[in-house]
Amino acid sequence: MRKYFITGLLILVPLAITLWVLHLVIGTMDQSLLLVPEKWQPRTLIGYDIPGLGTILTVLIIFLTGLLTNNLVGNYVVRLWERVLHRIPVVSSLYGSVKQVSDTLFSSSGNAFRKAVLLPYPHQGSWTIGFLTGVPGGDVKNHLVGDFVSIYVPTTPNPTSGFFLMMERSKVIELDMSVDTALKYIVSMGVVAPGQSPAKQ
Incomplete structure (x- = not known):
């Protein structure tokens, strides 16, 4: 009975967590339907909500935003909008920090999280x-002696x-391992x- 119970857990727990995460993500993205006028929302038109419709709308908005800003006019509008945001005291610092991090993480030319390493910790x-996320910058590097x-x-x-x-770079060992593989190793x-698959009972 113990063996069957553990086998059931190994099958159902990953499935339950996957479904929970998907439900959370889709539920969050479905909030984009609030951008649609109430008379055009599914609840008004057909009497009930359609799960996942907001997710499709979110993906379309992201795609269209990228399409429209990938030209001279779009770039000008984005630069103009960013100049406006940078003039608002609190919004300026928050938006600037978030944009810098997102540009580093999602840019195809960035190097963030491109290499898994082994290090002595704690x-x-x-x-x-x-x-690896880069190298120390700003005034920080002026106080660090050596290659960090x-x-x-x-x-x-x-x-x-x-x-x-x-x-120090000399204390860090670069691994011949992809970031995805390293993340799986950490999460598990x-x-x-x-190089291994989950053990089967």
Whole structure:
């Protein structure tokens, strides 16, 4: 009975978590329907909501935004809009920081999270996996003697939170491992080793 119970857990838990995440994401993206006039919303037209319709609308908005801004007129409008935002005190600092991070993470020419590394953390003799995010900049690099790199160390099993470290490059070992593989290794708490599939009962 214990074996069957564990086998059932191994099958249902990943499925349940996947469905929960999808429900959360789709539910959040469905909020974009609030942009549509009430008389055109599904609840008004047919009497009930259609799950996922807002997700399709969100994807279309993102695609059209990219299409419209990928020309001279669109670029001019974006630059004009950003100049307006930069003149608003609180919005300026918030928007600037978020844009800089998003440009670094999502730009095809960026190097963020492109390399998995092995580093001693949280103390000597203990090792963990992190991701190179660049090199220290600004006034920070003026106070660091030597060749340093910036590293993001995700927590387990939730990699969306973690720690930002600056370490000497000589103490960091670059891994012959893709970022996706390293993330799977971290999320599984080391159960799913690189190059292996989850064990079957």
